[in-house]
Amino acid sequence: MINPDTLIKAIKNNNLNFITGVPDSLLKNLTNRFDTKFKRHIISTNEGSAVSFAIGYYLSSKKPAVIYLQNSGLGNIINPITSLAHPKVYGIPMLLIIGWRGEIQGLKQIADEPQHRKQGLITIDQLKLLNIPHKIINSKTRNINQIINNLVKTSKIKQCPVALVVRKNTFINLSKKKTNLKKRLLFREDVINEILRVTNSKNIIVSTTGMTSRELYEIRKKNKQNNFMDFLTVGGMGHASQIAAGIAMNKNKKKVFCFDGDGALLMHMGSLGITAKFNNLIHILINNKAHDSVGGQPTLGTIFDFSKIAKICGYKNSILVKKKNEIEKVVKKALISKKSFFIQINCEKGFRNNLSRPGRDMKKRKLLFIKNLQN
Ligand SMILES: Cc1ncc(C[n+]2csc(CCOP(=O)(O)OP(=O)(O)O)c2C)c(N)n1
Numbered sequence: 467m468i469n470p471d472t473l474i475k476a477i478k479n480n481n482l483n484f485i486t487g488v489p490d491s492l493l494k495n496l497t498n499r500f501d502t503k504f505k506r507h508i509i510s511t512n513e514g515s516a517v518s519f520a521i522g523y524y525l526s527s528k529k530p531a532v533i534y535l536q537n538s539g540l541g542n543i544i545n546p547i548t549s550l551a552h553p554k555v556y557g558i559p560m561l562l563i564i565g566w567r568g569e570i571q572g573l574k575q576i577a578d579e580p581q582h583r584k585q586g587l588i589t590i591d592q593l594k595l596l597n598i599p600h601k602i603i604n605s606k607t608r609n610i611n612q613i614i615n616n617l618v619k620t621s622k623i624k625q626c627p628v629a630l631v632v633r634k635n636t637f638i639n640l641s642k643k644k645t646n647l648k649k650r651l652l653f654r655e656d657v658i659n660e661i662l663r664v665t666n667s668k669n670i671i672v673s674t675t676g677m678t679s680r681e682l683y684e685i686r687k688k689n690k691q692n693n694f695m696d697f698l699t700v701g702g703m704g705h706a707s708q709i710a711a712g713i714a715m716n717k718n719k720k721k722v723f724c725f726d727g728d729g730a731l732l733m734h735m736g737s738l739g740i741t742a743k744f745n746n747l748i749h750i751l752i753n754n755k756a757h758d759s760v761g762g763q764p765t766l767g768t769i770f771d772f773s774k775i776a777k778i779c780g781y782k783n784s785i786l787v788k789k790k791n792e793i794e795k796v797v798k799k800a801l802i803s804k805k806s807f808f809i810q811i812n813c814e815k816g817f818r819n820n821l822s823r824p825g826r827d828m829k830k831r832k833l834l835f836i837k838n839l840q841n
Pocket residue numbers: 488489490491536538539542654674675676677678701702703726727728729730731754756757758759760765
């Protein structure tokens with residue numbers, strides 16, 4: 467395996483000193499080093515925004531920035547890359563570091579979650595289509611220095627984005643930190659448990675990407691409750707609330723919950739103004755102030771009061787909850803309210819390490835969801 471500091475050194479040897487991006491579990495052993503290794507490291511809210519920041523950085527420093535992302539973030543960067551950074555437009559040098567979920571080895575795709583199947587399959591073709599010169603590395607790659615030197619050189623000569631594509635288990639973990647679920651603290655799983663105590667099988671729940679959906683699935687299983695009215699937004703991070711809004715618009719006699727995350731909400735925060743329009747929508751933001759599902763990197767949730775933002779965006783009711791014993795009361799209030807409702811619940815980051823994963827047949831889940839929604 468590669469020591470993440472070897473790659474960081476290679477990047478710095480090329481005089482690249484600014485790094486930004488959105489965290490990813492596959493890259494976490496690398497990205498968790500950035501705060502101490504780079505003078506400037508900004509955790510962005512969206513991969514497309516990170517690329518745009520990099521454009522501004524280049525224009526004002528003449529130096530390429532480094533942007534890290536999971537390959538699912540390619541969807542978010544395609545617009546600023548194609549319409550701005552591509553050599554057919556401005557031609558902006560930058561180095562992308564992309565974690566390759568659902569990677570292809572030889573002719574086979576390694577097993578990964580359903581949301582990574584298609585994205586994993588097309589990642590390299592997408593880079594080719596975007597004319598992004600790239601290099602794939604894995605745990606056995608030895609000539610990291612040379613690879614980075616060549617990529618940066620190409621980026622500067624061709625005035626274009628270049629990419630380093632990283633396979634699973636490439637970097638060793640230099641962090642000694644262990645997450646410790648201290649009993650008396652409030653975690654996301656406790657929050658979901660509390661909410662489910664007051665909801666019933668007629669309520670629709672749309673849950674966000676990452677551990678929220680896994681925990682919802684797990685709690686349903688443990689409580690032997692059916693989960694046919696739960697829509698798990700396993701991919702498309704940041705879009706759960708709009709899915710909930712689409713359902714709420716058509717099912718206006720039913721209460722539709724969105725279980726959102728701070729990282730996810732921040733990714734497309736403008737949509738708050740749309741969700742706020744639906745009076746049967748209960749938007750619950752579980753704010754653990756981190757990208758907990760992919761390594762616990764901090765988000766702007768550390769400083770934002772989302773309940774105030776939601777109010778400004780048009781939610782008729784918006785409440786901040788900090789204690790476990792307040793959750794039930796507030797959710798009950800939301801269930802009888804005739805106006806749109808936003809609830810921010812603050813909690814700690816951390817999750818059990820024996821969480822199971824939702825089944826893999828997403829089409830079957832979709833059909834069950836649609837069928838149950840009609841009743
Ligand atoms: C477009 C995109 N970028 C990055 C990811 C990787 N990813 C999955 S979950 C997650 C963290 C989500 O953070 P938050 O919404 O705060 O929820 P938490 O994990 O803290 O519960 C990230 C970055 C992704 N799935 N999609």
